[in-house]
Structures are given as structure tokens and as C-alpha cells.
Amino acid sequence: MAAIAPGQLTTADGTPLKVSFARALRRSRLKALGLVLPLFAFLLITFLVPIGDMLFRSVENQLVGRVLHRTVAALADWDPASGELPGEPVFEALVADFVEGRENRTTGRVGVRLNYELGGMSSLFRKTGRRAKRIREAPYRAAMIAIDERWGNLDVWRLVKRESDAYTASYYLAAVDLRFTAEGSIARQEEERQIYLRLFGRTLWLSLIITTLCLLLGYPISYLMATLPVRTSNLLMIMVLLPFWTSLLVRTTCWIALLQQQGVINDLLVWTGLIGEDNRLSMIHNRTGTIIAMTHILLPFMVLPLYSVMKTIPPSYMRAARSLGANPFTAFVRVYMPNTAAGVGAGSILVFIIAIGYYITPALVGGTSGTLISNFIAHHMQVSLNWGLAAALGALLLAAVLALYVLYDKLVGIDNMRLG
Amino acid sequence: MSAPAPREAFVRFADVQKSYDGETLVVKNLDLEIDRGEFLTMLGPSGSGKTTCLMMLAGFETATYGDIFLDGRSINNVAPHRRDIGMVFQNYALFPHMTVHENLAFPLEVRKLGKAEVEERVARALDMVELTGFGSRRPAQLSGGQQQRVAVARALVFEPKLVLMDEPLGALDKQLREQMQFEIRHIHERLGVTVVYVTHDQGEALTMSDRIAVFNDGVIQQISTPEGLYERPENVFVAQFIGENNRLLGTVAERNGDLCSVTVEGGLVQALAVSCGGRGEATILSLRPERVTVAPEAGSCPNVFDAVVEELIYLGDHVRSRLRLLGDEEFIVKVPNSGMHRPMHVGETVQVGWSAEDCRALDSPPSFPAAN
Ligand SMILES: Nc1ncnc2c1ncn2[C@@H]1O[C@H](COP(=O)(O)OP(=O)(O)O)[C@@H](O)[C@H]1O
Numbered sequence A: 001m002a003a004i005a006p007g008q009l010t011t012a013d014g015t016p017l018k019v020s021f022a023r024a025l026r027r028s029r030l031k032a033l034g035l036v037l038p039l040f041a042f043l044l045i046t047f048l049v050p051i052g053d054m055l056f057r058s059v060e061n062q063l064v065g066r067v068l069h070r071t072v073a074a075l076a077d078w079d080p081a082s083g084e085l086p087g088e089p090v091f092e093a094l095v096a097d098f099v100e101g102r103e104n105r106t107t108g109r110v111g112v113r114l115n116y117e118l119g120g121m122s123s124l125f126r127k128t129g130r131r132a133k134r135i136r137e138a139p140y141r142a143a144m145i146a147i148d149e150r151w152g153n154l155d156v157w158r159l160v161k162r163e164s165d166a167y168t169a170s171y172y173l174a175a176v177d178l179r180f181t182a183e184g185s186i187a188r189q190e191e192e193r194q195i196y197l198r199l200f201g202r203t204l205w206l207s208l209i210i211t212t213l214c215l216l217l218g219y220p221i222s223y224l225m226a227t228l229p230v231r232t233s234n235l236l237m238i239m240v241l242l243p244f245w246t247s248l249l250v251r252t253t254c255w256i257a258l259l260q261q262q263g264v265i266n267d268l269l270v271w272t273g274l275i276g277e278d279n280r281l282s283m284i285h286n287r288t289g290t291i292i293a294m295t296h297i298l299l300p301f302m303v304l305p306l307y308s309v310m311k312t313i314p315p316s317y318m319r320a321a322r323s324l325g326a327n328p329f330t331a332f333v334r335v336y337m338p339n340t341a342a343g344v345g346a347g348s349i350l351v352f353i354i355a356i357g358y359y360i361t362p363a364l365v366g367g368t369s370g371t372l373i374s375n376f377i378a379h380h381m382q383v384s385l386n387w388g389l390a391a392a393l394g395a396l397l398l399a400a401v402l403a404l405y406v407l408y409d410k411l412v413g414i415d416n417m418r419l420g
Numbered sequence B: 001m002s003a004p005a006p007r008e009a010f011v012r013f014a015d016v017q018k019s020y021d022g023e024t025l026v027v028k029n030l031d032l033e034i035d036r037g038e039f040l041t042m043l044g045p046s047g048s049g050k051t052t053c054l055m056m057l058a059g060f061e062t063a064t065y066g067d068i069f070l071d072g073r074s075i076n077n078v079a080p081h082r083r084d085i086g087m088v089f090q091n092y093a094l095f096p097h098m099t100v101h102e103n104l105a106f107p108l109e110v111r112k113l114g115k116a117e118v119e120e121r122v123a124r125a126l127d128m129v130e131l132t133g134f135g136s137r138r139p140a141q142l143s144g145g146q147q148q149r150v151a152v153a154r155a156l157v158f159e160p161k162l163v164l165m166d167e168p169l170g171a172l173d174k175q176l177r178e179q180m181q182f183e184i185r186h187i188h189e190r191l192g193v194t195v196v197y198v199t200h201d202q203g204e205a206l207t208m209s210d211r212i213a214v215f216n217d218g219v220i221q222q223i224s225t226p227e228g229l230y231e232r233p234e235n236v237f238v239a240q241f242i243g244e245n246n247r248l249l250g251t252v253a254e255r256n257g258d259l260c261s262v263t264v265e266g267g268l269v270q271a272l273a274v275s276c277g278g279r280g281e282a283t284i285l286s287l288r289p290e291r292v293t294v295a296p297e298a299g300s301c302p303n304v305f306d307a308v309v310e311e312l313i314y315l316g317d318h319v320r321s322r323l324r325l326l327g328d329e330e331f332i333v334k335v336p337n338s339g340m341h342r343p344m345h346v347g348e349t350v351q352v353g354w355s356a357e358d359c360r361a362l363d364s365p366p367s368f369p370a371a372n
């Protein structure tokens, strides 16, 4: 046992108090850790790792350097600005890479990757892959150009050189409608290929509209629920929560049945004579459809925080305001509403954040004018298989959400946010 | 001074009834008149309808039947914000998103007063409650007592003629409560404003009020000055609710004028006939513990009985003794610690006595639980 200094406090069995205190503390810490460990592991595997992977993929670019490793090494002292094609050793290395790549079926993927940057690269790589093994001896350059004259094009070589780094910014550039020019400087994407900025803008704009609608619709109902007797307010709460309890697909299908041109609402409007038979409103498979369906789906996310905040506002505030001479409207605006700010903030930021990342509903009812950025992320993941671009778009979305959080924290304070 | 001309009371409840559910009356046939400048307290146990009365006066509840008059005008159809009645709520209801200054300025701003006047009145109100310099704080940054003062100042800053206070001191600790009682009373005297004050604390009611209306079960049991209530309770509820009280159950044996003799277990007691029935009716005798004399001089009281000392509690200025007498084991006597009394001992038998006027024979409501 450690020597005990005179005057040091000890427990009954003579252990120094500090030691046994630390031991007790360690035990309770371990217990606490044990309790959260499963959740932590779950979050790590299902949340943090995928996000990290996504962020990595948005800049990762090792494919070109790995598959064409001889070529890339040989290109090291070629100056893209020289205006001359690379020399014979580079072409020799290229042939060797193609022969190896044909065996591992990897050159095709490089072609797909480079095709994101320059059209035709995919077919060039497939074609070359099939024929490169026939080239046995020098002159390699002439032989390659004979296979496809694009190998004599400087831009192709500049592209290979540029994308040979392990990391690239080209996905991010593409995600904000920029691109590298053949010379390597950054320029705007051609007019007809500028879609993402507009899409981001549309996503933010629609989310703003949806958030505003949710607030306008959710505020009165929350107020009603917070002030009515519990029995009535519970009934209202159930109706508000109904969207939570029905399948997303069922709900969305209902909206289609209601809103389509031959749907219930149009039929009703025609029947009442409000609109003519040939002026049926198009309310679905466009922006309107997205707004209506998403407002419906996201309304509970607005109502719940609003309700929970309003529930804590004592009725005596309004009474005090009235007794002090304020008419009902003034009392509401000057006393009640400021006290709901935390709920408005929490609900709005929640709805907005869910809205800008929403995928299914816009995909089903959004048509072309009502799709959001996440639909394009899905497109790049499932159809075009450009995961790097999908990851870059996703990362930008994530950055937007985080920026919103920071903004909210500055304006209202995250601590004031009350979600329920 | 000439005799005051008969005039309308400042506040008048005329036969007011209130029901929340259409089945039970929370306030029953309330008639109450409050004079200008008076400090009237509604005192009663929780649930007796005090708050409801106040809310009807303030306009947040409507009377189910009857009229309420303010300054001679029926206010049944006047909206709360047009009544010009200041109100202090139990939990103060200070607006948490406004500073103290903004809270005080609120009633003035909604009345569209000029900026200079607002500033001046707010400063005056802050000065009145001795909170000058606290204007820029939020309510949450104030102590309970300070919040209370702000609430009082806010209810007074627009110079209403009538101020309602619903258990305003309920959330404060004892010492602060006593200090605030004094301050509110002081402000009332200085401003001459009419105050209707609600409390369930009889001590508070006794120290602050000009008059007290004792509520029970939606009915005013008695309205009187504090002294009147304590000295001359008119029914068992009031006697029991205000101050300490010995109760003896008995039957009226004989009435002669203001006095009566009452048969209780083991004796005949001379008492003041207050609200007891005639001969043969059950009655409850009410007797304040401090009006009982231990070992009275012979012939000084009409009521002298033997009592056994059950328990003695030394309380400094007096000794509280529990005696067994006339079948009651909880008979309390307060013996002043004046040195004139021979010390008592538990178990001994002593003589106690009281005058007939101090012993009030009250009616015995059938619903009233039998004495313990
Ligand atoms: N808003 C209300 N709805 C229904 N019943 C109420 C309401 N307010 C008070 N009551 C009932 O009325 C009775 C009197 O209440 P209240 O006036 O608050 O009494 P007090 O203030 O004396 O404690 C109580 O039985 C209470 O339950």
C-alpha cells in the first residue's frame, strides 16, 4: 500500500480518500460509457462513417493515378502548357497501362471517370482497351494515334495530367456549374449544362415557401391546441399527427388522386363551374404539387415545437396584457407572439432542413419543375453512377444545413430551441 | 362633518352567480359593495370562488347571472382592456421578453401616451417600489420580491382607480411576504386607490385590510373589519377559519335576551346568543383560547370548570396548554407568561373560567363535522 502522508484523509480501511474516490468515479464513468456505447457504435457505423465516406468521395480521385500509374509517372515532366504532345516514353507507358488494365477491366472505369470532364473519353478508352494489346513495339505514339486520333489531341493529355492527382476539385466545380477549361483554368459551365445552381436556388426557394406555409397553417392550430381543454386538443393533435401514421406512398398517391387534371379537386371545380372543362388546373407533377404535398407532410414538424412552446406560456400573460389596456390583437402581437419565438425558430429550422433534403415526394409529384437537389443526387447515385458529383452535391447540402444552424444560433441561440 | 349622502358604492356585485359547467354554482348570489379607496380582502379556502369573483370583476369571466357595477356603471359588457382595472397576478405575469422598463411602459404605450410622459411615469413607478436603476433588467434577472414589486408597479403605473391582486404574495417566503404586505398597504394609503385583494392567508388578510369578506363554497360568510371578524364571528366557519378557536357542542337550555345557557357534556355554560336557535336546538360554542382565565378569582366569571392539564407547550411569551374539560380533550388555553400565574403541571387539575360574552353560541349547521 502507498505510504500515507500524515494528515491525509483516508477511508476506514486506510486507503487514501482521493484514491478510493477516483476509483468510485471511474466505476460510474465506465457504467455510463457502457450505457451509451451501443448507440455510439450505431451512430458511428450508420451515420458518421457514411458522412465521412461521402465527404471523402467528393474529392477522391485515385482511380486515374492508380490504373494509369506508369503513364502518370511518365507524364511527371511533361509541361501541359508546352503545346507539344508528350514524348514516346509516355505512350509506351500508356500502352503498358492499357494492357494491364484490360486484364483487370479497370481502364473502362477510368474512361467513365474522365468522361465526366470531357465527352467521348469513355468510348476512347473502351476502343483503345480493345486494341492496345496488338501494339508490340515502337513507335508507340504513332500506333496509338492510329488506333484513335484523339490520342494526338492535347486536351486529352491535359485532362489525364490534371486528373492524375489523388484529389480533385472537379466534382465541386461541377456542383456549382463551373468547370476546368482545357488549359486548366476555372470557367463557367456552358449555358445548357448549368443546372445545379438553379437547382440549389429552387430547392432553397421551395423550402422557404413550404416553411412559410407550414408556419402560417401551423401557428393557428398550435395556438388552438395550446388553449383548448385537453380533450379537444388531443383530438386535434391526433389529426395533426395523422400524416405521421400513414405511409408516405399512400399519402402521396392520395395527393395525386386529388390534384391530377382528372382528379377530385379539378372535377369539383369544373362541376361547380368555377373553371371550364378545358382549363383544368395542373396542380401535380409540377412545383405546385411538390409544395402542397410537402407542406402537408412537414406540418407536424412545425406544429409540435410550436405547441410545446405555446403550452408553456401561462394564460395570465395575455390576461395581464388585456388588463393593462391592450386590445386582443395588440396583446397577441406584443406579448404572445414574442414568447413563441423559440418554437417558431425551432419549427422553421426543422421544416426547412428536412425540406431541402427531401427526396421521395418531389420525385413522385414534382414532375420536372418540382424536383429538388436531392433528386439529382439520387440520379447521380443510381443512374449516372457519378458518385463523386453526388457526394459533392450532398456535401454542399450538408454545408448549407450547418450554415443555417450557425445562423440560427447567432439569431436565436440553439439553447432556446425547444422541440417538444 | 355632514352626514354622507347615500351614494352608489364604487364596486358593486348585485346578486351575481357564476357557473363554469352549467351544473354547479361556483359563486352563489353574491352581493358585495366596495367603497372608493377601500382595501377589501376576499379571504377563504382554496376553491371557494375568490379568483372567480376577481376574474369577473376584471372581465376575464362573465357572470352567469347578475350585474357588476363599477363606478355606477354596469360593466358586464365592457371588454377587459377598457375597464381600466390594474391587476397583480399570483405569478406576477411579467412579460419575460421585455425589460422591467418595457413592462412598465407597456400599459402607457397602448394608451398612446407621449414618450416624455411614459418616461416620467415609469421613473415614478420604479421609484415608488424602490427599484430605480433596475429598468434595464429582464424579469428573470430579478429576485422574487423584486418581481413582485414590478408587478405592483405595473398594475399602478397607468393610474387605475381599482387594483385587483390575486394572492400576489403566495410565492414569497415568510419574511419577504410580511415586508411586502407592509409595502402594499403603504402604497394603498399613499395613492388612495381601491384595492380588492385575494388571499387564503388569514394573517395577511387581518394585517392588510380595511374590510374582509370571508368566502366559503361560493358564499360570503361574513364581511367585517379584521377586528370584527376576530372578535365577533357570526358563524362556525368564520370562527374556525379566523384565528384559533375552542369549540364545544351543546344544546340550548334557555335563552334570556342576548345571553343563553347551553348544556354541554358535564356542565351548563353561560354564553352570548349569536346565531343559535331556541331552546332545545343544537349549538356550537366558540371560545378564543386567550379569553380563558386559569384559576379565576371566585365570582369573577359565570363559567368556572375543573380541567385536567394534558399537555404544556412553552412558547416564550405564553404557555399553550391543552386541557381536558367538559368532554373536550383538545381545549386550548393560552396562559400569558406574565409571572402572575402559578406554573401548571401535566396531570394536575386546575380551574378555568371565562365570561359569558367571550363565549359565542353559534348555529350548528347540519353539514358541519362534529367536533373532534
Ligand atoms: N376555468 C374554470 N373552469 C372550470 N372550473 C373552474 C375554473 N376556474 C375555477 N373553477 C372552479 O371553480 C371553483 C372556484 O375556483 P376559484 O375561483 O379559483 O377559487 P379560489 O380562487 O377561491 O381558490 C373551484 O371549484 C374550481 O375548480
Ligand SMILES: [Mg+2]
Residues within 6 Å of the ligand: B047, B050, B051, B052
Ligand atoms: Mg384562486
